[in-house]
Amino acid sequence: MAPTVSFSTESRAARARRQGDRAYTALFEKVLWPTWDVAVRRRETRRHLLELERSQWLDPEVRERAELRSLIDLLTYAGREVPYYRELFRAYRFEPRGVRSSADLAALPLLTRDIIRERYDDLVDPNHRGTNLKKGTSGSTGNPLKFEYSPASEAWRQAIKIRGYGWAGYRPGKKTFYYWAAVSSAPPSLKVRLDRALRRETFVDSMRQDEYSRREALEALRRTRPEIIVCYTQSCAQFARWIVDRGLRDWDDIPVICGAEAVLLGDRAMLERAFGPNIFETYGSRETMLIAAECEAHAGMHLSEENLCVEIVKDGRAAAPGEAGDVVVTDLHNYGMPMIRYLNGDVARRAGSTPCPCGRSLARLEQVDGRRADTLTDREGNTVPGIVFHVLFSDARRELVRQFQAVQNVRGEVTLKVVRGRDFAQDDFDRVAGRFSYYLRGLPFRIEFHDAIEPHHRSGKLQTIIVERNPPAAACAPAAAAR
Template sequence: MIDWAYQNVIIRGFESGLKRRKTFPYWRELESSQWRSRRDIESLQVRRLRVLLNYCNTYCRWYRDRWAQHGIDVHGISSLADLRAFPITTRAMMRDNAADIRSSQNGIGFVSKATGGSSGAPLRFLIERDANDRRVAAAFRGYGWAGASPGTRQSHLWGVNLNPMSMRRRMKEHFYARLLYRRDLLNSFQMSDSNAGGYVERLNRFRPKVLVAYANPLFVLARAIDERGISVHRPESIIVGSEKLYEHQRALIERVFGSPVYETYGSREFTLIAAECDHHQGLHVTSENMIVEVVDDQGNAVAPGEEGQILVTDLYNTAMPFVRYAIGDRAVAAAGDCSCGRGLPLLEKIVGRQMDVLRLPDGRNLPGAFFPHLIKDISSVRQFQAVQTQPDRIQLKLVVDESWNADDGAELRRRIINTIGESSQLEIRRVDRIDLTAAGKLRVVVAYPDHRTVRQPRIAG
């Protein structure tokens, strides 16, 4: 009853009444549209895509000129497959041409945001206000699949604002998070083995219905709870996002907390892109708001079950449109539909960042998942980071405990060399700590910068 009152009276009154946002009506639409057939949803996407592309051709000079150079007929869109003729847009392109990508139409209300800059250069961008309402509605729906509808009691082990704040700003954030949305914010930036007990005490006091967390800090917390035999509150569900979740992490987290884990995938540019439902057969894409493609380096669609890079086209943001935007992540598209009955397509799994793929001197690509898979069985390693410092050099930084010994190091070296071969030099280095990104995330793999480029598809004409 309390959850219902917060959602339908307090939060609805704040969003729809005080702020005059359309979040709740859009949420209601999404709750209905998710049960439409795949064909119906694709038809909706095509209709909206036509509107978006015509808009860009009229009001966004950079898109208009670029598409004209490639001889593209913006008015000839009749299917989602036609979008593949359009060139890929990279983050660098968005950053370097922001003024010409931004809509020239007068009177557009927008909010300004920026990415965290984990790739080395943050992107500042605009979101049309109505499109932002749709994004928040999509997050309401996706988190709702895990029982985390707005107003439910939630603990968030997440990144916090590190900038100096005025008293008014602190009061505003406290009102919004704790009093309005009933969220207890736990600073993931400070999470470590040594202070895990304090985080557990906080969870046990607040007793959240849902725990929302970055994957790596939550894994560190679960490991500490498991090793020390600490008693911890069991939420009804756990939502993990913002970082790649590996299967060994999911298994430990579910066992320690006794709660099902729901993986989500999102970004600052698009908010919630995809999320798991309670059938856990993949991540449902927010297809009413966007088109998500999984493609090879030339921009061609890969077959279901094959890995590729992710391109996103936002169907509603007209303030600064994203069309075939290479978000920098890799995924595998699912072959079938979820047994839940939703018509939303699935991503089988999120593989990781595009920049996490190490290109070896012999021409092979080493996926970033190689290192977590290899190191998970060495209990003395508490944290690690693999950095390709040169095309032929890999430095593996390790934070280890007192049980680490020479045999562990020798065995780890042997396994890595067996895979990467003799073309790369390997340095294993023990460190006291590994720095997080500006957004508070742990980069477990860092590729050599020259290998982070996105190849453009060849366009006739």
Template sequence: MIFTQLYGPMYRNLVFPLYDSVLRRRKTYSYYRQILSVPYLSPGEIDRMRRDRLRALLEYCGRKVPYYRRLFSERGIDPSRVDDVRMLRESGMSITKEEIRSHSDEFISEDFNIGDLVCNFSGGTTGVPLPLYKTMDYWCMRMAIKLRSEDWIGKRPGTPSAIIWGHKANLGKVARARRQLYWNFQNYRFLSAMDIGEESLLTYVGEIKRYGARYIESYVNPVYLMAKTIEKYGVDPPWLDGIVTGAERLHDFQKEKMEDVFRCPVFDRYGCSEFTNISCECGKHRGQHINADNLWVEVVDKNDRPVIGEEGEVVITDLMNYAMPFIRYRLDDTAVMTDRKCGCGRNFPMLERIVGKETRTFTAPDGFELHGKYFQWILYNVPGIFRFQFVEKSADHILMRIIEDGKTPREETERRVREAFSELAAHGVRITVEFTDSIPLTGAGKMSFFISERDGRA
């Protein structure tokens, strides 16, 4: 614990700049220093910045990115004349994950080879994860933006913290040790969000205290369940400065419970694999500041018209990703935009709240509790799947529906699925697989990757 407290300032002032700038020759640290003051520019300057960036990106896409080149020509869009997403909206232009999935190569700029780019994967709530590409330089910028958002809540690089997050399933000992080392280097204690039963959560509380963590970063459900477990067993909570939640909808009752039990503020953050950090609360808790120097975020109604103060669909243009540009990308999330000023001095536009996605948890017959994201993470290495859905048939039976991608023999896919879920058998859960041509949508016309038919629940 003493070590983690001493290591914090050392990491921030010495280890991080040296490692990033000198050893790895990256720009995360220098970008972080450069962008700290941008939110304090005037609203006019911020607006000018994003208009200039939008026009530059569109002109580039018109020349170098096959999908947009074709789209602009079909819709008669002259990129050199567009400096506002409104003009794209009026020409009916937007893209979806499905379009990227079907034309993936056409979304990559002709200036880059895929092999030279950094790849991560979209969350894949309804289908197999989609590969997302960016240059190493832009990846550094996204990391710098994440660090800047943390600065808004008073958390500086190297502050001892705990992270409760998902990971690939069935990792070996060496892989687990490497992962912990990666996080320890940044002064984080990594805790798995895959197993969030009471016993594990109580162990986590002890580990967080021993580590001297000042912040917990987590999906909403694990840290909320941790608060409930602390309360139930009358355990002393760790002494924290804040809890940062993300990746799931944060309900008021959950926030209240966590603030009550942990006796510290909860800061909600909105992000996704495509754009990393989209917006984050600051210390004033008046909504979330959008990282508007990099992302142009719109909230629109069913007719694609912008709405303020009411719920709408989130559409995002990434102003800086030139390798795989996202222009008016429909995120399949809902949020509420506000024109309120925060009062903290930062002039980035704000989201009032994120309605976002819900992620449910699954309880096995032996009480083993699993975070819903477990089911997504576990499929990362399974070939042959185009789309999937889990159906909770009963407490001990989960049916997995699969639409195949036609690239892998069916037997191979089924074998790999069974292998991936093998550890569930130890908890009394049986997985069956059903290959199908279609998966029905929910009443709202959306795709749900986890539904329950147990006890009549839907």
């Protein structure tokens, strides 16, 4: 068993700290946050959050009526203002005002990454051009994508995140320890640093897994005494194993919110030993933010239905509960670049219709398949999270790379295969590549440019991160790559 410390008689200092933490959280929620949010960031996050806290308990029929109104409003706007949808709705004779339920969306084709790339300018709402926020994602299949969303959508995204994290005990202003990937090479701006300080957020780069970096992370954890941890699943599970193996735990239970990757049983067991029994899985994507989150009943993940209309599609029809299907998302509040029936590349299973023991009426996902990047190993035997490749390519604002795949062979050498993107520029690419070397810590690393990336010769799958653990048989050696 993991060494755990029980605080049967709480020390005076610990009690004072806990009371201080509670007072700060209240001050933050009631005074600092509204002032900061409205005066500085001009967001309506708080107003949405209050609505969301209420709507999660509503009778499903009442909530679904409101969601249907949001959907019809979005479709109507997109069909009127956004060139791509104007054309699409005309071609499909699709009338938004005639929509009677979200199932009517099935009359429209899926929005793929290829369509977004090809029709990007026609997908951006002309009224929002220039005011949208711009982001990128590496995509789970290694083909990065850029996209935009409106500031109004950002407020919804933040509110949805705060509510979903709230099921794990998170509140804005609570001391939060982010064991997270540092996605940007630039140091955080003054505004971001001030925001983090007010929110009492500590960020530690989870992509660095060597002994020194783990010691630093441990020190930050002990120094800041967080009330909650938000992490990348695999790197935190590995950090947890390191803590357990060395008997370093000297804290009481801390709830852990896991993101970016699925939480497997082994991860959950290890995280529980290091941080206690309150482990929560979340599912999100950079395109739409939090899609689903686990509640305190730990019985699947509730969908963010007020902000996203999520379909699970199998062979063109709605998948049955428990049946694996493609995740198709319609973002109800992103008018800046409407994403209607966006095929996000993930595969998930819907839970049955039995109500969740927690009492919330939001539908649930049973699980999201895949969502695991393989783990590389450096010269000293430390782990290097494979997800670091996704993270670094997500950072690119422009389409530097069309597709990528990283392979570590049995000798430890890493080859990054890249298909150049539309906005490829050698200088920019070299800057990103330089950051790979930082995380790979001296591993032999080379880059190959290809016209296309074939499924891996051993797995046969189009995996993004591949770690070869046994010598490949001579018979299935890879074909020579085109440089």
